[in-house]
Amino acid sequence: MSLLSSSPEYSAVERRQYLQKVSKDRFGRRQWYSRAYITGASALLLVCVLPLFSIISQALSNGWQFISWKFLTTPAAIPNLMDKNAVGGIVTPLEGSLTVVGCALIISVPIAVLLAMGLFEYRNRFMNWLEISLSTFIGLPSILFGLFIYAIIFNVKLGYAGIAGSAALALMMIPLMTIQSLDALRAVPTTLREAGVALGLGRFSIMFHILLPGARARIFTGVFLALARSAGETAPVLFVIGMANSASLSPFSQQTTLTTFVYQLLQSPFPSQRNECWAIGLVLITIVLVFNILGRIVLARANRIK
Amino acid sequence: MIGLQDQVVNNGGTRGKTPGTAEVLYRYVLIGIVSFAVLVFGYFVVQVVQSSFNGFQTAGLHFFSDTIWNFPTLVSVWPLICGTLVTSGLALLLAVPLGVAASIVIAFVLPRATRVVATTAVGTLAVVPSVIFGVWGLTFLTHWSSYSAEPWLLSTFHNHWPFNGIPRGNGILVGAIVLGVMVLPTIVAVTVDVFTGLPSDIFEGSYALGATKAQVIRKTALPASRKGIIGASTFALARAMGETVALATVLGGTHYNNYPTSLLAQGATLASTIVSSFGGGFGSETSELYSLGVILLVLVFIISLIARRMVNENVAAK
Numbered sequence: 261m262s263l264l265s266s267s268p269e270y271s272a273v274e275r276r277q278y279l280q281k282v283s284k285d286r287f288g289r290r291q292w293y294s295r296a297y298i299t300g301a302s303a304l305l306l307v308c309v310l311p312l313f314s315i316i317s318q319a320l321s322n323g324w325q326f327i328s329w330k331f332l333t334t335p336a337a338i339p340n341l342m343d344k345n346a347v348g349g350i351v352t353p354l355e356g357s358l359t360v361v362g363c364a365l366i367i368s369v370p371i372a373v374l375l376a377m378g379l380f381e382y383r384n385r386f387m388n389w390l391e392i393s394l395s396t397f398i399g400l401p402s403i404l405f406g407l408f409i410y411a412i413i414f415n416v417k418l419g420y421a422g423i424a425g426s427a428a429l430a431l432m433m434i435p436l437m438t439i440q441s442l443d444a445l446r447a448v449p450t451t452l453r454e455a456g457v458a459l460g461l462g463r464f465s466i467m468f469h470i471l472l473p474g475a476r477a478r479i480f481t482g483v484f485l486a487l488a489r490s491a492g493e494t495a496p497v498l499f500v501i502g503m504a505n506s507a508s509l510s511p512f513s514q515q516t517t518l519t520t521f522v523y524q525l526l527q528s529p530f531p532s533q534r535n536e537c538w539a540i541g542l543v544l545i546t547i548v549l550v551f552n553i554l555g556r557i558v559l560a561r562a563n564r565i566k
Numbered sequence: 567m568i569g570l571q572d573q574v575v576n577n578g579g580t581r582g583k584t585p586g587t588a589e590v591l592y593r594y595v596l597i598g599i600v601s602f603a604v605l606v607f608g609y610f611v612v613q614v615v616q617s618s619f620n621g622f623q624t625a626g627l628h629f630f631s632d633t634i635w636n637f638p639t640l641v642s643v644w645p646l647i648c649g650t651l652v653t654s655g656l657a658l659l660l661a662v663p664l665g666v667a668a669s670i671v672i673a674f675v676l677p678r679a680t681r682v683v684a685t686t687a688v689g690t691l692a693v694v695p696s697v698i699f700g701v702w703g704l705t706f707l708t709h710w711s712s713y714s715a716e717p718w719l720l721s722t723f724h725n726h727w728p729f730n731g732i733p734r735g736n737g738i739l740v741g742a743i744v745l746g747v748m749v750l751p752t753i754v755a756v757t758v759d760v761f762t763g764l765p766s767d768i769f770e771g772s773y774a775l776g777a778t779k780a781q782v783i784r785k786t787a788l789p790a791s792r793k794g795i796i797g798a799s800t801f802a803l804a805r806a807m808g809e810t811v812a813l814a815t816v817l818g819g820t821h822y823n824n825y826p827t828s829l830l831a832q833g834a835t836l837a838s839t840i841v842s843s844f845g846g847g848f849g850s851e852t853s854e855l856y857s858l859g860v861i862l863l864v865l866v867f868i869i870s871l872i873a874r875r876m877v878n879e880n881v882a883a884k
Contacts, residue, residue, distance in 0.1 A: 290778050297780035298675055304667035308754070309687045311747040315694060315702050322705070375603050378596040390604065392874075397607065399801065399870040400863070401808025403837055407859050408610050411617045414848050431610065434603070464592035492695025495810040495837075499844055519811075522697045526704060526815055534705060541698040548693045 319545065323538030331539065335507060336521075347536050350543065352507040356422065356515035357547075360501060361491050363426035363511045368433045369483060375434070376441035376479075377467060391442070397435040403495035405431045410499045420502025422515035428496035433486040440482025444475035477562030484555030488548045494519040518544050614859055620850055621857035643836075645825050646858065649738075650835040650865075652826040653813065654806035656742035657749060662799050664746075665753030670783055672754070673761035685758070692751035700815030703744040708735035708816065715739070716830055731830035736818040739829045744812050749802035756801060760794030760880055761787060797876030804870040807837070808862065814838035836862045 330349060337348030379391055409428040418424070448471050456466040472479075494517075502514030516524075522540050525533045672684050712735030719739075723729040731737075768790060772782040788795075818832025826833040834842070836858045844855060 290781070294778035294780035297783070298671070301667040301671045302675065304664050305671045305684060308664050308668045308750055309684070311702075311750075312687055312691050312694075314706065315698065318702060318706050319698075371599060371603070374595065374599040378600040381596060382600075387600075390600070393607070394603075395874065396867060396870050399804045399808075399866065399873075401810065401837055401866055403808070403810045403840055404614060404859055404863055405610075407617070407840070407856060408614050411613050411848075411856070431606070438603075462586065462589040464586075464588045467592070488693045492693065492697070494695070494697045495841060498811075498841065499846075519695055519697045522701065523811060523815075526697075526700060537701045538705070541695075541701055544695050544698060548695060549690065552690070552693050 316545070319538050319542045322535045323540075323542040326536060326539035327542060332543075347532050350518065350521065350540055352504050353516045353518045353521035353540070354543075355507045355509055356501070356504050356521075357491065357517040357519075359422045359509050359511050360425045360497060360515055360517050361429065361487065363423055364429035364433060364490055365483075365487060367426060368430035368437060368486070371430075372434045372437035373441050373479065375438045376445060379438070379442050380445045380471075381463060381467070391439075394435040395439050398439065401495075402432050402493055405429075406496035406499050409496075413500060420500060420514050421512050422501055423511040425497035425501035425515065425517070426511060428500060429490045429493060432493065432496055433490050436486045436489070437479075437482050440485070441475070441479045444478030444482065445471055447478060448474035477558050481555045481559040481562070484551050484558065488551035488555070491551065492519060492544060492548050494523055498523065518547075611863075614856060614863065617848075618853060618856035618860045620853035621855070643858065643861065646834055646836045646839055647861070649817075649824075649826050649833040650807050650837070650862075653738060653741045653745055653817070653833070653835055654803055656738070656829075657745035657806050658799055658803055660742060660746035661750045661753055661802060662795075665750050665798075665802075666757055666795060668750075669754050669757035669761055670787070673758050674779070674783055674787065685754075688751050688754045691747065692755070696748065696809060696812045697815075699744050699748055699812040703740055703812060703816035704736065707740045707743060711735050711737075711740050719829070728827075728829050731828045733830060734818065734832065736816050737830055737832045738817070738826050741813050741817045741833070742829075744816055745806050745809055748809060748812065749806050752802045752805055753798050756798035756877060757791070757795055760791045760798065760877070763794075763880075764790055791880060793876045794880035797873045797880060800869055800873035800876065804866045804873060807835075807869070808866055809835075810837040810841050814842040 326347065332349060332354065333351050334349030335352050336350065375394075379387055405428040408431070409424050412418075413420070413424050452470050452474065453466055456470045461469070497517055498520050501517065501520065504514055504516040508515075518540055522537050522544070525537050525540070528534070668684075668688065672681055672688075676684060712733050716733035716735070716739065719729040720731075720733060764787060768786050769782055772786045777785065813835055814837075817834055817838055824831060824833050840855045840858055843851075845851060
């Protein structure tokens with residue numbers, strides 16, 4: 261840059277003009293455009309977060325008044341002529357959710373983990389195809405699982421039951437947890453497996469003594485995320501769990517979950533029940549968030565150990 | 567040489583000695599569980615398709631045309647397919663620009679601490695139950711749209727298409743907004759993954775040529791991840807088309823025969839119709855709802871296969 265050096269071939273005026281041009285560029289149109297671009301994108305990010313704040317503030321302002329120990333532990337009351345604002349509690353759907361989601365978890369976790377092991381151990385064209393199909397099942401509309409289970413319980417003449425909802429949720433969770441567990445198993449370093457082979461271990465011992473302990477945290481993360489998703493699902497359980505008359509933890513009786521209860525209340529003409537929806541929404545969001553955060557904590561801890 | 571290592575690990579374990587009981591049992595259990603999964607998920611498709619036969623049959627060859635169905639109010643499947651495509655399309659129109667802008671900020675602009683906050687906030691949106699989105703749409707958005715948004719649209723565009731109709735509150739507009747918010751986290755998550763997966767030397771090259779940050783993003787990052795972004799949007803499309811309860815709540819009930827002719831019109835989608843008119847039993851009505859499910863299944867299956875291929879290509883291209 262001979263213009264910048266004080267060589268005699270350029271006059272002081274020319275040098276100043278060049279410096280002005282350079283500085284105009286640095287603080288000029290290009291930079292201002294760039295800044296405006298990034299500011300605009302950041303504003304759009306804020307717009308993305310806006311609905312979350314709206315939902316949470318709505319839930320707090322409309323639903324917080326209902327939240328009490330009594331609300332969580334008494335059965336629902338139906339508004340009637342005497343008391344138009346009668347709002348009971350949510351113990352029935354709370355226990356229903358607990359039963360349905362809990363049973364779904366008990367059904368799906370062993371199947372998903374074993375399936376992931378199978379996909380991990382045996383690689384061939386068929387297994388590749390199975391893996392791709394399973395990951396396509398993740399994105400399938402959840403209502404189809406409900407339709408499937410409904411067809412089964414209708415054909416076999418079983419009545420509505422909580423366990424049927426669990427089966428639908430389990431079908432929805434299994435692909436998700438299988439793919440997550442498979443990724444977890446694949447993330448364990450090959451050198452560890454080779455060490456196991458060098459010690460003369462068979463596949464079973466390698467899996468249970470080396471791979472599973474190494475992949476445990478990520479598998480738990482997958483389980484928690486699937487749990488968070490299934491606890492908030494309405495469509496797959498809506499047709500098959502029936503409606504609970506009283507609170508029970510039996511998977512073979514009819515159940516109402518929190519989500520289907522909200523869906524019922526939404527059809528109600530009473531304004532107090534509309535607000536109750538937000539209270540249940542508050543409970544639901546809390547439950548789902550706790551699962552989600554637990555999953556993230558487990559994952560973060562696993563990454564830190566590594 | 568990963569293949570070689572794999573072979574060593576897979577074959578080396580039991581070579582030269584008789585495998586123990588646990589090893590044999592393990593093998594059979596795995597084979598059993600894989601066959602079980604194949605059977606169940608295969609049976610899933612077969613059963614849903616088979617339950618829909620009756621529905622396809624009663625409508626016969628006219629299933630896709632304007633025949634009167636057995637279903638009391640349902641005339642043809644076309645309004646529902648149009649409703650599905652229009653609401654999902656509008657939702658993407660809202661969510662893709664927002665989501666891509668948010669991902670740009672998250673991936674390229676924010677420092678580490680703020681990035682975690684932003685991803686957590688957007689990720690939380692993903693776990694909000696869909697029925698709560700329905701409550702939000704019905705109590706908050708509907709009120710907003712019937713008192714401010716829709717009257718404003720009507721007066722600004724002088725009742726011109728597609729902003730014509732009666733400001734009822736619930737309808738295609740609110741449905742699209744709710745759906746857009748619901749698919750936003752999917753778009754952001756996948757797009758941020760694609761952005762952070764890009765090789766850093768292309769950015770270093772652009773910066774070395776004197777490009778500003780905006781130029782680097784616009785001229786380097788976006789073209790390099792085009793397929794990934796399209797893939798993310800396609801994923802979101804698949805999710806939006808399968809969304810059920812929220813839409814059944816905010817689309818305005820049972821307007822199965824309304825083509826979505828205006829933003830203010832009320833309508834229905836394939837999935838929302840299944841939920842809002844499922845009456846139980848197994849008559850031809852139910853079977854017709856199963857046939858809607860099969861149409862949905864086929865659409866979503868094809869779309870998510872395309873999406874997966876696109877995202878994988880973009881990730882593999884680096």
